[in-house]
Amino acid sequence: MEKISVRAAREAEAIGRQICLQGWIRTRRDSKGGFSFLELNDGSSLGNKKVIADADLPNYEAEIKHLTAGCSVTVRGEVRESGGKGQATEVHAGEVILHGTADAETYPLQKKRHSFEKLREWAHLRPRTNALGAVARVRNCICRSIHNFFQEEGFLYVHTPIITASDCEGAGEMFRVSTLDPANPPKKDGQIDYSQDFFHRPAYLTVSGQLEAETYACALGKVYTFGPTFRAENSNTSRHLSEFWMIEPEAAFFDLNDNMRLAERFLKRVFGDVLEDCQEDMRFFMDRVDENAIDRLREILESDFLHVSYTEAIDHLERSGRKFDFPIAWGKDLQAEHERYLTEEKFRAPIIVYDYPKTIKPFYMKLNDDDATVRAMDVLVPGVGEIIGGSQR
């Protein structure tokens, strides 16, 4: 008897098969007709599988009638066409094996919505909620899509160092890594003696793999990183995390137009895969979290990304007649409110702003002939703002 996923058991093609399912009970409902309906979830999909357990099963009275949310079970049975609405199939159990019980008095994930903040108290259980399960499946799809995209484009995946002795963007925002005794560090001439630390010098968590990836790009042509990155910034905004996974493609012989085209293909591939592979999870987000969750991605997929120079962008903002909190002036960086106006009101589409003033960008970007702007770009999308930054060097 083949073990299959709930996701597979919900498909009409499964009808007629003898199968084995393993997962966790979401709900149980007892029918007066002498059987129980079980809703089983195994994480393979948001939706559950309806299981019909007949009263003549040997453990019906002793176990099945006491199943509650969170119990772990094995179900063996036949997939049949569903008599009810909403599901194509149902499983008629020949056997229900109970592995672990969950006390209904204390198991916290009952049929009730909890806030994300509240769910932090049950970090070990919250992946069983619809919302965090959906996040995990969509995140998995995004990661798969990222790798597939770059591999198909001929980029090599490289792992750049996490612990680093280089201080890329100012030590103030980096985490320090050490094995010295913090209460009693070795000192020399009144200073910490880092020659006795693990790496014999001060070490930090990386803020970017760019420098190392560039050396690989200058040998292997096209490479990308996809790994954890760190910022020791105590910022409670939705835009900053102290630990996050970042993708950094680096390609030799690419000019800024190549970068812009790559960025557009990349976003369309990832968003397209999510809409295709995670339909049920995305509908859940649309219904419960953000009614634009699907439309926003679809609109990006159907748009041609407009290329707008920084100078043009400033011009549009100045002529908008709008009052912004942050003043607009050539030479100042664009703020979130400016990005939103451009993508959500002026162009109503994703745009790529390019050729920024050299004064607000790092030294290593390629200077244009005007001696005032550099070959930098930011991809801005409606509802999010900056989603990719890049440059020609």
Next chain:
Amino acid sequence: MEKISVRAAREAEAIGRQICLQGWIRTRRDSKGGFSFLELNDGSSLGNKKVIADADLPNYEAEIKHLTAGCSVTVRGEVRESGGKGQATEVHAGEVILHGTADAETYPLQKKRHSFEKLREWAHLRPRTNALGAVARVRNCICRSIHNFFQEEGFLYVHTPIITASDCEGAGEMFRVSTLDPANPPKKDGQIDYSQDFFHRPAYLTVSGQLEAETYACALGKVYTFGPTFRAENSNTSRHLSEFWMIEPEAAFFDLNDNMRLAERFLKRVFGDVLEDCQEDMRFFMDRVDENAIDRLREILESDFLHVSYTEAIDHLERSGRKFDFPIAWGKDLQAEHERYLTEEKFRAPIIVYDYPKTIKPFYMKLNDDDATVRAMDVLVPGVGEIIGGSQR
């Protein structure tokens, strides 16, 4: 004119096409016949592409005749059938554009072998060597194969925390992460006041994502991690790095037999993909680094992994008549010399040793009915030793 990779330009299917190549010169040889042979590499393959640059090209005397190893160029031309040996194709250049020169007096990667230790001095250039390029391509292939394998098996990729407050396996071997001033940390009652540190408590770099992955497996069924892991152990052996990427699959409802079958399928998939996709790089390793590089993988692919209980393994070692540096006794862990005897002499195949004494394994492994052994396994392969460890919990 389409830009293609050197790898693609070397295939016979490219013959007749007008193409653009971009990469770095490896060698230049001038023919008396009034043209030069250039060997061009772009990192897409170990092998170079032979380019024929005719003396009537406008920059022949000024630039092409001065090209040296490391120069970066764009070549536009036609792919033709090769007259020479060893290569199926050659490119007849219509244009050679020089982007960057490399001074032959100071550019260190000339036609000469350097030791890996010496190459550390040119960390920014060493990916251009045959050996490090091959390592990068094989590593990329392994990573792609790892993700493809788990995705096809229905595992979800999860990112477990890198910075952690849990002290999984003894703080002695962990790196400490902090933003406190190491020279002058805040103190309270004579102790470091971690409430003022970034996370308001002592924090470390993770040694394992197992605990977090288990919570996801108990909600989503099958998950895997693939991320950096850290050990603050100053061990100069080939088996320990302070920073390395580790794969941790966790699956609910798997017993030890499921784990063993998964481990065998996994290794065979990865090694099979490497032999298939990286033939040229693997031949290079066989010729230059380890003459068994290919055979070792092929033998693993063609083997059925033998399952040998720990008790049987001890029995084989005791009856071997061999003198080992480390004594053999039931209850002691297997050492590298024992593993080598079992895989390279006794069985001459990969083996999976299972059911280890509970006294040498962590508390969380499932105890067998004998009350003496636990459902742990180690996969041992000839020439390497332990390559995977796992358990039923």
